[in-house]
Amino acid sequence: MTKKLIAALLSAAMLFMLFGCSGKSEKTQSAASGDAETSAQSSAETTLESKAEASETDIYEYTDREIYSGSSNDIYGVAYIPEKDGKTPLVIISHGLGANHRSCEEYARRFAEKGYSAYVFDFPNGSRPHLDNKSGDDSTKMSVMTEADALGEVLTSAKGWDFADSEKIYLMGESQGGLVSSLVACDRPGEVAGLMLLYPAFNIPDEIHEAYQSLDEVPEETEIYDGLPVGKIYASDVWDLYVYEKLPAYTGKVVIVHGDNDSVVDISYAQQAKKTFKNCELQIISGAHHGFSGEYFEQAAQYLLDYLKENK
Secondary structure (H helix, E strand, C coil), rough: HHHHCCCCCCCCCCEEEEEEEECCCCCCCCCCCHHHHHHHHHHHHHHHHHHHHHHHHHHEEEEEEEEECCCCCCCCEEEECCCCCCCEEEEEEECCCCCHHHHHHHHHHHHHHHHHHEEECCCCCCCCCCCCCCCCCCHHHCHHHHHHHHHHHHHHHHHCCEEEEEEEEEEEEEEEHHHHHHHHHHHCCHCCCEEECCCCCCCHHHHHHHHHHCHHHHHCCCEEEEEEEEEEHHCCCCCCCCHHHHHCCCCHHHHHHHCCCCCCCCCHHHHHHHHHHHEEEEEEEECCCCCCHHHHHHHHHHHHCCCCCCCC
């Protein structure tokens, strides 16, 4: 099986700071009595505009909380929760194949700073051997479909969390996690407020069919992605998966962010998805590869925040 089958985000951790500002201004009331009402109204309108402007630039403090989710409370994750009143929208973030929850935590932190809760977690058996996966470490039992089942369990658990607005739960996924998030959104569209995808690996079934002519050729166990052991289930679970037949089932707003220099998942897969989803925008980052870091991360994070702002 070729290495290009596997998609995962391995960008280095980034330190960043955002600074909010309040563009508050005042209008001077006219001394003339005839202008007093107009001046007061203008001042009030300006103050309202300034408060709205400030709310968009506020940076929130946040806390992180370890949470085990799922029907058996065996899926490990970390929630990043902004310190603000009331329940908040929640973004559930799915990592790519072979990674773990840490690969997406910078997005989670960025969301929390902007007032959205975020949850990153370890897919059961979904990490490379040298990575710490607190949800299980037998990758030969993992497939796209086992991860879809796990994400479904996380979604069910999240609806009962005290900090999360159950009516505003978004799914986000990178690479294979993007495919997984799409499948869950299509199966449970009424429970997913929005879908955010980073270079989603809609090519996985095609790559498997290119590697093997039939399921009989698939070995019981093999290694892919620089030493990630996978079982036959990885191929068999998606052998008859026709991704683009499923995508129209999700009618909510979708955003896909993809680099035009991605050699792992060709951008044509995202372009086809844009045509197939009922309501989808595609943001292309010029020069970006598979996985975003540095300026590419900043661009992607801003696209996602813009999406959340427009669809909250």
